[in-house]
Amino acid sequence: MAAGRGDVSPRLSLATLEHLPRDLAPRVDPRAVPVGIVHLGIGAFHRAHQAVYTEDAIAAGGGDWAICGVSQRSPAVVEQLAPQDGLYTLARRDGAGERLRVIGAVRELRWAQADSDRVLERIAAPATRMLTLTVTEKGYHHDPATNRLRLDSPEVAADLADGGSRTVVGQVVRGLARRRETDGGPITVLCCDNLPDNGHVVRALVCDFVAHSPHADGLAAWIEANVRFPSTMVDRITPSTTDDDRARIAAELGLRDDGAVVTEPFTQWVIEDDFAAGRPAWERAGAIMTGDVGPYERMKLRMLNGAHSTLAYLAQLSGYELVSDAIAPFTAVLESLMERDVAPTLDVPPGFDLAAYQAELLERFANPALRHRTLQIAMDGSQKLPMRLLATIVDRRRAGAEPVAASLGVAAWMRFVSARRSDSGRELPVDDPLEGAIAQRLAGREEAQPVVDQLLSMDQVFDPELAGDDYWRGMLVDLLEALIRDGAEPTARRVAG
Numbered sequence: 001m002a003a004g005r006g007d008v009s010p011r012l013s014l015a016t017l018e019h020l021p022r023d024l025a026p027r028v029d030p031r032a033v034p035v036g037i038v039h040l041g042i043g044a045f046h047r048a049h050q051a052v053y054t055e056d057a058i059a060a061g062g063g064d065w066a067i068c069g070v071s072q073r074s075p076a077v078v079e080q081l082a083p084q085d086g087l088y089t090l091a092r093r094d095g096a097g098e099r100l101r102v103i104g105a106v107r108e109l110r111w112a113q114a115d116s117d118r119v120l121e122r123i124a125a126p127a128t129r130m131l132t133l134t135v136t137e138k139g140y141h142h143d144p145a146t147n148r149l150r151l152d153s154p155e156v157a158a159d160l161a162d163g164g165s166r167t168v169v170g171q172v173v174r175g176l177a178r179r180r181e182t183d184g185g186p187i188t189v190l191c192c193d194n195l196p197d198n199g200h201v202v203r204a205l206v207c208d209f210v211a212h213s214p215h216a217d218g219l220a221a222w223i224e225a226n227v228r229f230p231s232t233m234v235d236r237i238t239p240s241t242t243d244d245d246r247a248r249i250a251a252e253l254g255l256r257d258d259g260a261v262v263t264e265p266f267t268q269w270v271i272e273d274d275f276a277a278g279r280p281a282w283e284r285a286g287a288i289m290t291g292d293v294g295p296y297e298r299m300k301l302r303m304l305n306g307a308h309s310t311l312a313y314l315a316q317l318s319g320y321e322l323v324s325d326a327i328a329p330f331t332a333v334l335e336s337l338m339e340r341d342v343a344p345t346l347d348v349p350p351g352f353d354l355a356a357y358q359a360e361l362l363e364r365f366a367n368p369a370l371r372h373r374t375l376q377i378a379m380d381g382s383q384k385l386p387m388r389l390l391a392t393i394v395d396r397r398r399a400g401a402e403p404v405a406a407s408l409g410v411a412a413w414m415r416f417v418s419a420r421r422s423d424s425g426r427e428l429p430v431d432d433p434l435e436g437a438i439a440q441r442l443a444g445r446e447e448a449q450p451v452v453d454q455l456l457s458m459d460q461v462f463d464p465e466l467a468g469d470d471y472w473r474g475m476l477v478d479l480l481e482a483l484i485r486d487g488a489e490p491t492a493r494r495v496a497g
């Protein structure tokens with residue numbers, strides 16, 4: 001959050017906007033657009049994705065759709081953006097260079113923990129017609145293996161007991177309840193996280209919460225009549241911004257910008273067109289509106305994210321910090337994952353060129369300017385593996401196949417969480433909401449058979465059908481043994497065969 005080392009002042013804000021060259025300035029007048037969307041989880045991804053589509057949609061089609069961005073866990077983004085009137089720079093980078101533009105779609109900022117009542121008021125306000133979410137997989141407090149709300153989670157239980165909003169689902173339910181009380185009218189809840197069937201999953205979690213809540217009389221029927229939960233597939237690789245990025249961008253911009261985000265040129269958004277109270281003209285900004293997001297979602301989660309996670313664990317084990325450095329040694333195994341394991345499980349949208357999509361993914365991973373850290377992707381593996389790799393494995397096992405590359409991704413995760421050090425002995429930090437439960441089960445064990453047995457018994461992660469597949473269990477043990485004995489690079493080479 002440092003002010004950029006070269007400390008160029010003044011800071012980006014509405015007052016300093018006029019110093020910017022016209023082609024860098026927001027495409028809408030930020031002062032002129034009222035808030036219509038409340039967004040929970042205003043991290044770098046939202047600022048590089050939905051906020052940009054929204055600004056372009058307003059520029060093309062009008063509408064009162066500016067964003068009130070809510071920071072969920074830490075006040076950092078509010079501290080970065082509030083002094084800048086919500087303005088920030090979007091830097092698109094690849095080997096050919098960097099293109100900057102300032103985004104003005106975020107008009108208000110709130111930190112959920114300090115300002116929870118104002119957030120609820122915003123969700124309830126009739127002018128708000130959409131509540132959008134990027135709170136990461138773990139933010140939903142659900143079991144990724146079953147997609148059910150974790151009623152045993154202490155935070156969920158506490159929210160249920162006192163009607164609080166410590167959890168995202170609690171916060172959404174409270175906001176909807178307030179909206180109903182104050183007659184705010186219909187609203188759309190739009191999930192933009194990497195979950196399969198994300199709209200339906202969030203709807204089910206909200207309904208689960210309401211069904212168990214003593215404070216939600218009549219709310220289920222109101223939600224049924226007034227709220228839509230469309231599904232979406234979101235895609236744009238957006239690493240966390242570093243101090244170096246901020247310093248470079250400030251120097252280029254001539255203004256200090258603590259809220260800048262760095263992303264790739266590629267961007268994609270596929271949205272189920274089912275809204276309760278209107279929407280920005282996102283299709284005019286390049287989004288694909290469709291009746292069924294499922295095939296796109298599955299493709300993206302299994303191809304891109306499945307490959308990302310596999311690469312992240314293999315790279316961590318073999319000491320590659322950056323995705324772009326790890327891609328060369330592991331391209332063959334990722335190709336094998338995508339071609340042999342994932343592709344046969346997909347229902348490719350008509351006219352879609354899967355081979356070109358795969359080639360483009362590998363190019364995107366190789367982008368040398370992004371400096372995407374493999375450790376960032378390795379985070380929260382227990383929440384990511386089910387939809388990224390296990391779903392593919394279940395489908396392939398049902399078809400009688402041996403999904404070796406996808407299983408290597410799982411074995412590499414198992415090695416990562418059990419050894420906690422790389423093949424050369426460097427310590428690896430494990431950051432996962434189930435870290436405590438994992439450590440307790442493993443109790444320091446590192447040999448293949450007990451690690452596989454212990455981890456497969458975690459039914460929050462592995463569904464019983466898969467855990468009960470003895471043939472697959474044997475494959476995993478063999479792969480983990482090879483990782484332990486030979487290391488990640490030789491094992492991946494052999495699997496890619």
Ligand code: CS2
Pocket residue numbers: 194234235236237238304305308309376377378384
């Ligand atoms: C990544 C994703 O951090 C991760 O786990 O796989 O954030 C990925 O960069 C995005 O889904 C790309 O759209």
